[in-house]
Amino acid sequence: MTFHHRHLLGIEPLHPEEIRTILDLADQYVDLNRRAVKHADALAGLTQINMFFENSTRTQASFELAGKRLGADVMNMAMQASSIKKGETLIDTALTLNAMHPDLLVVRHPHSGAVDLLAQKVNCAVLNAGDGRHEHPTQALLDALTIRRAKGRLHRLNIAICGDIAHSRVARSNIILLGKMENRVRLVGPPTLMPSQVGELGVEVYEDMREGLKDVDVVMMLRLQRERMDGGFIPSEREYYHRYGLDAEKLSHAREDAIVMHPGPMNRGVEIDGTIADDINRSVIQEQVEMGVAVRMAAMDLLARNLRAADRPAGVMA
């Protein structure tokens, strides 16, 4: 068992062996979640607070379910509706919550680095549920678990990540994770949605979708946020769909057994054709949701073990 971190702030600090540890444990939780009685007590007696400074239904539900299945007391706080509106700073909010002695803090924030900042000010374990355009580590881990279970391995695969790379924390965490596990990662999308000098991250960049999908094992689609249209990143939804939307013809350039992934929520007819998303032979989108709960159970379990092992100082670290 290898996992030496107090927080899960990103994929970047993780060693490949630690990633394997999380995925192996998550595999066990997948089995548990498929039983009639889905309960364990790894987090019994611990308090988990979900702080979402940005709207989320799926990720928050997944974390909530993960905590409850492991016996934690879970509290959800919709932060955009509360103290932030009253002018309280992020750090004050963190200190206030910290004084309530939570054990696990799950945080999503619209600004890159905000979760790191918060983690410096509390003495519980912090899980990053997405910060700005920076990282979304549990999404990358659940994608990795999905790939590993579908492909039987998580190395030497050709994986194409397609769409709005520039604004995507999911893409960044996946690029880092898949690179660490020694896969070949391609990025496919219009140059306006590609971050600068992204080629230096050890990936291949394609502007043509058909070329980018040629012979890949995994096609990972990203959500196109509608507000990108106003920003002038792409001319129209229909042109985007024509050039970068995943349909049967474009998918035919990938390997015959290539799987199709999407972090959700999907825009059918914008980045993905509905029939592909629903094709049970190709699409693993529902599995991704299932793996999400298991991966989050594993991550929180491991952090709670380290929490118990560490000599935790009482009170607030300011």
Place this chain on the structure above:
Amino acid sequence: MSLLIENARLVDPEARTVAPGWVLVEHGKIAASGSGAAPQAQQVHDAGGKCLAPGIVDIGVKIGEPGERHKESFRTAGRAAAAGGVTTVVTRPDTLPAIDTPEALEFVTRRANEAAPVNVLPMAALTKGREGREMVEIGFLRDAGAVAFTDCDSVVTDTKVLSRAMTYARSLDALVMTHPQEPILSRGAAVTSGKFATLKGLPAVSPMAERMGLERDLALVEMTGVRHHVDALSTAAALPALARAKSAGLDVTAGVNIHHLTLNALDVGDYRTFFKIKPPLRDEDDRLAMVQAVKDGLIDTISSFHTPQDEESKRLPYEEAASGAVGLETLLPAAMRLYHAELLDLPELFAAMALNPARRLGLPCGRLAPGAPADLVLFDPDAPFVLDRFKLNSKSKNTPFDGARMQGKVLLTLVAGVPVHGNL
């Protein structure tokens, strides 16, 4: 009253020399200097073989008066300047409200005279409220003592407004300073685009935005004939435009922020907001190009761009945190990094930090020549220390050098022959 500082190493930016010698001060001015037998004086100070240079002239210092006195006052900034060997502080008008009327300028002058032990020369805004719509009363403000006109980092986007302000300023022989930046391309940016920005997921601007802004400003300078100073360049891509303007004979000078000479984009690390400055830190190649441009004389001045920010405005997520770093006290030790790295020698550094800014503003200081004001700094370029931000004199402690190992200690600062830091 005469004062002799003997047994010094004289750093003379005009003669481009460093040589053992003495300086004789009489009536607040340099009476003589030399290397042979020292003349008699009523008071003699042994410099102990340390370096004596003209005091630093720092163009572009932000002081929180009026409006943000909790971040910095003339008293604290004055002490910080004295401790940093800065004998002339040229203040920015980007206060709350902006310094855009003669009355506001008189307030600054009065507060500076009351509270600051060093020379303070104010700059005024170029347009009212720094809003880029109407030019200020350039004539009245000049008469009231404004040494230059600038809207600081609020770029005048309306080229008609800027061209008229420059034309009017030209008729009064006033110096106009601009911030070279294409404001729409750089809107919302917190860092320079590149691998680091991509990894950290921070909104970024291409370094090309600086060149675009510079090219526009230089075209307007050519059109209007105004005396012009570029506040701070930071990218290699902008330098050819500056070189062309200079060789075409335009009356243009340019500055650089000490942080762009000593730090690069990677120093931001894990979202450390004390490294968030404007323009943002650049690539290492850009840093080295800036150093070379100072060496070649293409860039004329080095400034601290002292920008005090309180803890609250920095203890925020990187995108939301305020920009700027304090620098009055760290300008000299940071510059010594360039000296110890053998990138720039002491005369080159003091040409950029004292002689050139003084000349650009038409000031008699910045030199060791007889007749110049006795604004002097005695310093040990080698003395090592670890910077503790809480020991800074500035009210705000936002320095990127906190905990850094530095070399270069100011032993004595004289303004008009009177010690404002250290003792005779």
